[in-house]
Amino acid sequence: MKFIRKHKKMSIIVLSSLIVFVLIATVFGRYIHNIIQNYILETKNFYFNSSILNINGKNYSIMNWDGVNSYTLTIDLNNYKTDEIYTTSDIVYTVQVSCPNTVVCTLSKNGGVIHPEDSTDSYQITVTPIQSFGENDSVTLTTSVESSTPYHKQMSATYTIGVERSDFSYEIVDAPNQKFLTINFTNAVSFYEVSEAFGDYAVGDFVSVDDYTHLSATDQAKCYSAIVSIRYDPRDLFVDMSNKYYINRLNSNYYEETIDGNQWVSGFSFKVNASSSSAINFYKDDITQNYTYPIVNDTSIIQVSVQLAN
Numbered sequence: 001m002k003f004i005r006k007h008k009k010m011s012i013i014v015l016s017s018l019i020v021f022v023l024i025a026t027v028f029g030r031y032i033h034n035i036i037q038n039y040i041l042e043t044k045n046f047y048f049n050s051s052i053l054n055i056n057g058k059n060y061s062i063m064n065w066d067g068v069n070s071y072t073l074t075i076d077l078n079n080y081k082t083d084e085i086y087t088t089s090d091i092v093y094t095v096q097v098s099c100p101n102t103v104v105c106t107l108s109k110n111g112g113v114i115h116p117e118d119s120t121d122s123y124q125i126t127v128t129p130i131q132s133f134g135e136n137d138s139v140t141l142t143t144s145v146e147s148s149t150p151y152h153k154q155m156s157a158t159y160t161i162g163v164e165r166s167d168f169s170y171e172i173v174d175a176p177n178q179k180f181l182t183i184n185f186t187n188a189v190s191f192y193e194v195s196e197a198f199g200d201y202a203v204g205d206f207v208s209v210d211d212y213t214h215l216s217a218t219d220q221a222k223c224y225s226a227i228v229s230i231r232y233d234p235r236d237l238f239v240d241m242s243n244k245y246y247i248n249r250l251n252s253n254y255y256e257e258t259i260d261g262n263q264w265v266s267g268f269s270f271k272v273n274a275s276s277s278s279a280i281n282f283y284k285d286d287i288t289q290n291y292t293y294p295i296v297n298d299t300s301i302i303q304v305s306v307q308l309a310n
Contacts, residue, residue: 038153046151047081048091048114051176051290053145053155060159060295064171066188067133067163073125075143075157076175076290079114083288088116092149097125099141104128120177127161138162168226168306172293180240180283181291183302187226187272193309196222206309209274224309225274229253231303232282234264236289240281245270267303274309 034055041048052058052075065071077093080086091114099105108124125143133139144156167188174181192207198219201207207215207223215223227250232239234257239246248270255267272278282302284291293300 041151041153042081044151045085045087046091046153047079047085047087048077048093048147048151048153048155049080050075050077050145050155051292051296052076053143053157055153055155058157060157061162062159062294063162063164064166064169064294065133065161065163066165066169066186067129067135067137070126070128071161072173073127073143073159073295074122074173074175074292075125075145076120076122076178077112077114077145078120078176079116080119086116086119087114087150089150090115091147093145093147095123095143095145097141097143099127100139102129102131102133103139103141104130105141120175122175133163135163135165167308170300170304172291172297172300172302174284174289174291174296176290177287178284179287180281181237182279182281183230183304185226185228185272185278185304187274187276187278187308189225189308189310190275191309192223192225192274194223198222212274224271224307226272226309227269227307228272228278229267229269229305229307230280231255231267232301234259234266236285236301237282238285239265239268240283241265243280245272245278245280 038055079091092111093114094111095107095109097105097107104127106126106128108126112121112123114121125141127139127141138160140158140160142156142158144154146152146154168186170183170185172181172183190209192209192212194201194203194205194207197203212220212223241247246268249268250270253267253269255265256263257266258264290296291301
């Protein structure tokens with residue numbers, strides 16, 4: 001005790017260092033334990049995986065929520081290591097999610113079964129605000145899945161969803177072994193701009209949503225709220241040509257690419273109405289890929305540019 005009193009400052013430093021070491025050792029030990037446990041399960045030909053969830057947890061930060069509308073997260077699950085190596089029995093699992101009391105989190109299901117012949121499964125979390133959120137506000141939620149049959153394994157992920165007051169945003173929703181992906185666009189601009197003079201309107205004038213709805217189709221075509229242009233590699237993606245945005249595409253910025261003597265669409269432009277959302281499906285050449293953006297991938301496989309009324 002005399003030594004401690006005499007060397008009080010040094011004793012505090014040593015004690016603090018020991019506490020930090022114990023904490024680090026505990027966390028690191030848990031990390032190593034989970035890796036070893038997963039290896040043991042794979043030696044038994046048990047594969048329960050996800051591109052989003054992880055045995056040691058994953059952290060995601062998303063800054064494209066408007067803070068007003070619901071936000072949906074899609075979580076994929078699978079039962080394989082490769083196309084030839086997979087779990088040959090049913091995997092029964094349960095799903096959980098924890099949220100702050102400022103939002104309501106709704107699960108699309110509380111559990112499921114991955115059958116050997118299906119290979120994949122997924123669930124959605126819909127985050128609905130129950131209070132107003134301002135710019136730079138955020139909510140943090142954690143979701144986890146736990147298999148009960150044939151072996152026990154748990155995976156989890158934590159999302160921080162932040163509000164960014166952006167007039168335009170987009171996301172790609174996808175999952176491995178899904179035949180198509182969906183790109184969603186949100187236009188928060190609440191008015192239209194005149195691009196070609198008509199009636200009493202000059203180029204550059206603004207048109208309210210109410211006034212726009214009373215215009216003829218011919219005059220509406222002379223206004224825009226958002227003109228979206230997309231480009232992509234037709235070797236990877238094929239647009240759903242039955243989609244209304246492709247059918248009603250603009251003549252400008254339309255691109256095609258010749259591959260093996262055939263013409264393939266590689267880009268086009270279209271209008272998105274004021275204060276609205278839109279979606280386009282693309283079929284994938286390689287269904288094993290997961291093009292989810294921005295959660296899984298830092299860059300989008302579809303290049304997007306937009307001209308907004310301002």
